[in-house]
Amino acid sequence: MYRILQLLHFGYHQAMSCLFPVAIFGTLAISRVIEVPFLYRYDAILLILLAVxxxxxxxxxxxxxxxKVIxxxxxxxxxxxIYKVRMGSWSYPEPGLTKVFGVPLYSGFMYASVASFMCQVWRRLRMDMTGWPGLASAGLLGGAIYLNFFTHHFIPDFRWWLTGLVCIVFWKTWIIYRVRMVTYRMPLTVAFMLVGFFIWLAENIATFLGAWTYPDQQQTWHLVSFSKISSWFLLVIISVIIVAQLKHVKAGRKTKEG
Incomplete structure (x- = not known):
């Protein structure tokens, strides 16, 4: 019974941390079947998400x-x-007044929802980390990962080398989280993989609901390639690096003030 209570408590805070991502999927689903008068779908989605x-x-x-993080x-x-659409990686085929270089402004919220989840779950589960490599190592690695999303169109894709570096840099880093009065821990790299996998599942839902379209989904929808999990794995790392560094800086300020 105790373990069930712990699981329910953990699940509740995970669900509450997912409120913004759920709002995005709900908006995508509803806007697919219900048209907003006098508004293009992409514009309506942006207004709804700003209101949320x-x-x-x-x-x-x-x-x-x-x-601020969002x-x-x-x-x-x-x-x-904007860069990926320009390179033909995917597209937003529907019209919209709030599109910039072919990309609707609401699309940034899909990345921001990952940050929203990270911030919420960190606060709700009173998370902390041990063995954090520091801003220099983590920041350089995060910058290299983000840059690789752009450069792999022109030079070899270094994602697997970067994945190896992630395992090395964060080898000793553990997430500490608390469920009621009990403290648990998990290797940070395992957390990266779990979140990356669930974002890949969310990506399948999003493409099915017409959030964006990959070139091979132009005629009919089908499952997004499993290779995308590695992309989300690396993107999650950028999210964690920024959020974790912000939390470390904020904790340092509180310590000095105390």
Missing amino acids: QYLMYRSGLETRDEI CVFHLIGLLLE
């Missing part, structure tokens, strides 16, 4: 610092989307 973010902030579900990720994601 505002309500989450005003209700206290997200803090000001978390909103904005950073929205920009990072939007820049990557």
